[in-house]
Amino acid sequence: MSKREDDVVSNGSGNIHLQTVVEQQLASPARRAAIRRGFGLATIPFLGAGSAAALGGCGGDDDPAPAATTSRPLGFSAVNTSSGDEVIVPAGYAAQAILLWGEPIRAGAPAFARDASQGWAEQEQQIGDNHDGMHFFALNAGGDGPGTRSDEGLLAINHEYINPEYLYAPGDDTDDWLLPFTVEKVRKGLAAHGVSVVHVQRAANGTVSHRLDSRYNRRITGYTPMDVSGPAAGSALLQTAADPTGREVLGTLNNCAHGYTPWRTYLACEENFNGYFGNTDPAGRALTALERRYGVGTDAGGGLGNGFGYRWHTADPRFDINATPNEPNRFGWVVEIDPFDPDSKPVKRTALGRFKHENAEHVVAADGTVVVYMGDDERNEYLYKFVSSGRFDAANPRAAANRNLLDSGTLNVAKFTGGSTGGQGTGTWIPLAHGQNGLTAENGFADQAAVLVNARAAADRVGATMMDRPEWVAANPNKRGEVYCTLTNNSRRGTTPASSNNAAGTTTAGSARPPVDAVNPRSSNLWGHIVRWNEAGGDPKAIAFSWEIFLLAGQPGVTGERAPSANINGSNVFNSPDGLWFDRNGRLWIQSDGSYTNAGDYAGMGNNQMLCADPATGEVRRFLVGPSGCEVTGVVMTPDSRTMFVNIQHPGEMGSHPNVPRNAPTGQQQIGTAWNDNQIAREPTRFSRFPEGAGSGRPRSCTVVIRKLDGGVIGS
Ligand code: FEO
Ligand code: CA
Numbered sequence: 001m002s003k004r005e006d007d008v009v010s011n012g013s014g015n016i017h018l019q020t021v022v023e024q025q026l027a028s029p030a031r032r033a034a035i036r037r038g039f040g041l042a043t044i045p046f047l048g049a050g051s052a053a054a055l056g057g058c059g060g061d062d063d064p065a066p067a068a069t070t071s072r073p074l075g076f077s078a079v080n081t082s083s084g085d086e087v088i089v090p091a092g093y094a095a096q097a098i099l100l101w102g103e104p105i106r107a108g109a110p111a112f113a114r115d116a117s118q119g120w121a122e123q124e125q126q127i128g129d130n131h132d133g134m135h136f137f138a139l140n141a142g143g144d145g146p147g148t149r150s151d152e153g154l155l156a157i158n159h160e161y162i163n164p165e166y167l168y169a170p171g172d173d174t175d176d177w178l179l180p181f182t183v184e185k186v187r188k189g190l191a192a193h194g195v196s197v198v199h200v201q202r203a204a205n206g207t208v209s210h211r212l213d214s215r216y217n218r219r220i221t222g223y224t225p226m227d228v229s230g231p232a233a234g235s236a237l238l239q240t241a242a243d244p245t246g247r248e249v250l251g252t253l254n255n256c257a258h259g260y261t262p263w264r265t266y267l268a269c270e271e272n273f274n275g276y277f278g279n280t281d282p283a284g285r286a287l288t289a290l291e292r293r294y295g296v297g298t299d300a301g302g303g304l305g306n307g308f309g310y311r312w313h314t315a316d317p318r319f320d321i322n323a324t325p326n327e328p329n330r331f332g333w334v335v336e337i338d339p340f341d342p343d344s345k346p347v348k349r350t351a352l353g354r355f356k357h358e359n360a361e362h363v364v365a366a367d368g369t370v371v372v373y374m375g376d377d378e379r380n381e382y383l384y385k386f387v388s389s390g391r392f393d394a395a396n397p398r399a400a401a402n403r404n405l406l407d408s409g410t411l412n413v414a415k416f417t418g419g420s421t422g423g424q425g426t427g428t429w430i431p432l433a434h435g436q437n438g439l440t441a442e443n444g445f446a447d448q449a450a451v452l453v454n455a456r457a458a459a460d461r462v463g464a465t466m467m468d469r470p471e472w473v474a475a476n477p478n479k480r481g482e483v484y485c486t487l488t489n490n491s492r493r494g495t496t497p498a499s500s501n502n503a504a505g506t507t508t509a510g511s512a513r514p515p516v517d518a519v520n521p522r523s524s525n526l527w528g529h530i531v532r533w534n535e536a537g538g539d540p541k542a543i544a545f546s547w548e549i550f551l552l553a554g555q556p557g558v559t560g561e562r563a564p565s566a567n568i569n570g571s572n573v574f575n576s577p578d579g580l581w582f583d584r585n586g587r588l589w590i591q592s593d594g595s596y597t598n599a600g601d602y603a604g605m606g607n608n609q610m611l612c613a614d615p616a617t618g619e620v621r622r623f624l625v626g627p628s629g630c631e632v633t634g635v636v637m638t639p640d641s642r643t644m645f646v647n648i649q650h651p652g653e654m655g656s657h658p659n660v661p662r663n664a665p666t667g668q669q670q671i672g673t674a675w676n677d678n679q680i681a682r683e684p685t686r687f688s689r690f691p692e693g694a695g696s697g698r699p700r701s702c703t704v705v706i707r708k709l710d711g712g713v714i715g716s
């Protein structure tokens, strides 16, 4: 997410920083072959499968499906950057938009009203907003359970947040389109959040459609009842007047990135949950240490004590931290959903810790131990690893014995140490276990529930390394124990204030600016970087690891501390890596969620985009560019790797950003004037009409299906 990004820094721990300057290590510049293709909904013949051969993998993807292989790691022609309002894919590829925000989730559900006049009762039967992380669950031959088919499966899609200016039809008050703000509007917002499970099928020509008649189609929202499990279930910290047991929560919010399990369930991860809660009386009481550590009840971008500025707390006391002070503790978790059982109740798995979760990437160790890597996406927060105490029975993946493996284990946090030269080093995983490493009652941790609810403070205590906003983690399927993480950017590190991306990046009270260190080597890291590590002995559950910088994004030609790595050049520039995913063939896909000003520090980078990297050589090539004001996030393929799904989130959001050169669909260019939400709500097609184009009522997040025209493996 960009506009509703939490702009606070909550970590005042003063944890370790290392004074090592990185050196660039990587070579192999990408070849430039810029060919642009327009986006279209036209059906283009799909020519059927090419040859495929099994490729032995050993890591992060446990789908029991044959992997296709290719001798060309990056076999496509790079695309140019763009500031247009379209999706661009390489020559020889086609793109198709499906599952637009507001489309019916099943047969009989109401069609989308382009003027946004519908309420929660319609929205809860429609696809949610702001698509983010996503997984494809292949169906079996009978279509009634998990399998390996590529022509039929279930897409589980996160809906991270809402853009009120697009979600709500404007009222009559000329100064404030949101008035009157009612509990019905809260409920519409909640209904647009959560997860969609959608039954999709692929036709012989490669196009994909939504099977509206399927029993699997399901919406999970911000008010769907879900269980709480693991060590924090029932904790006094999770109890409210509405739920004195502390074991049942209504809904999941801010589902950013995701994960899936080897027993074929989906993990929806809760990120910036704090932004939904407001303080109706900001001066009335001091915030608790727990609230402050998670940015609850503070200005998270929408005004004093108003979080995102959604106003939910003004109409629903559940979101008022004075009326319901423990409600925020019931968010910030990883939620497990069984897409194959539409009647199943989602479960918040507290053993995985409470923070601003990005994704949850699993690897199964040789002995069956399940390891889950997770980032906490805020400036100067940490990287975590859960290690299960039980072992996965691969012979019976859906067996009951596997289903609760995420309830018991050890949550660890990473500490990075610099090596003898720049850009590499070693590290350790430190357990966050009650009674160890100072996590005791005397130090404020009454039990393991307290450690997990306040995982950030526990990580502070054990001396974890503050990172430049850990986003997605991706495990290399061809090298067990090798894992990558995007560090998207950090305007609050080092002694150099941020320049064009964040004027607020200077030191403020309560906002620490830790110095640069070996693994976060740049002051005011505008463009972000990617680190990879190898667990000792190739064992995912190891305590020790070695690490190196894989990529430093940025502007070629810039020297000194801000210099990009050698694998960044004029043809693959981008900023703010976020989504990160290995396909079955070992290609590493990188998605960006950064500045699309295309000016200053970001000149030549255009709209947000998706690139592909060869982990063996470090070569990076641009594969896709998104439309105006969007973030490109969420990527997965069918088991045969011949259909790719990519999400386009918040097209048109650029309107409220200052200093954005805008090529609006009307052809007018406007620079330097931000529109406020009141203006955008009244002219919602001003900054994007994606994906519908002419006739659109407003921009709509959606899933884009990508296929190769020759029917081949994506990326080959
Ligand atoms: Fe929702 Fe950290 O991206
Ligand atoms: Ca993200």
Ligand code: CA
Pocket: 001, 002, 471, 488, 578, 593
């Ligand atoms: Ca992001």
